[in-house]
Amino acid sequence: MKFFVDTADVDAIKELNDLGMVDGVTTNPSLILKSGRDIIEVTKEICDMVDGPVSAEVVAEKADDMIREGKKLAAIAPNIAIKVPLTWDGLKACRAFSDAGHMVNVTLCFSPAQAILAAKAGATFISPFIGRLDDIHLDGVDLIADIREIYDNYGYETQILAASIRSVNHIIEVGKIGTDVITAPPSVIKSMVNHPLTDKGLAQFNADWAKTGQKIG
Secondary structure, eight states, X not given: OXXXXXXXXXXXXHHHHHTTOOSEEEOOHHHHHHHTSOHHHHHHHHHHHOSSOEEEEXXXXXXXXXXXXXXXXXXXXXXXXXXXXXXXXXXXXXXXXXXXXXXXXXXXXXXXXXXXXXXXXXXXXXXXXXXXXXXXXXXHHHHHHHHHHHHHHHTOOOEEEEBSOOSHHHHHHHXXXXXXXXXXXXXXXXXXXXXXXXXXXXXXXXXXXXXXXXXXX
């Protein structure tokens, strides 16, 4: 399972990247706003840091305008994945970008039917938003399972990129299903290390070590 980091915070990306925990990065207009930086500038910095795909999102609503914006984003670096919404115009732009050899991340997917369309339009990645489905009392993890089954049935090469990850449990559950990629905020990825028994065991080891009166080095 590949780990993408869902942020435009370059310091947070660097910390995880230095540990080998970053296979790619996803950004969106909300994350660019949060960064407080120019989209071209911060995206270029991220692309220079990370070897894998870096998703940069268009904001236009019409296909022709998406294509114009996507070409500008693609010119930032070779590892840009142009991010488009799962609308009919977004699918038109996806096909144009895919035919031109660009990676495409089709985002805001909430149904298996949408995921099928994205795969047929040549998407490199499909981004089902599981947390937002949970917010309206549907099971977002079930969506990942449905897409995995359909894609495997027909040999679609589009990678399932589980997005809107809210918890470590989300990562575990979609990993069990066989998602290709997860994208999560740095805080969620870092919290994967936490376990109360690890903390308890370490505290016991430290207490016992102190009783020995020894030092290492």
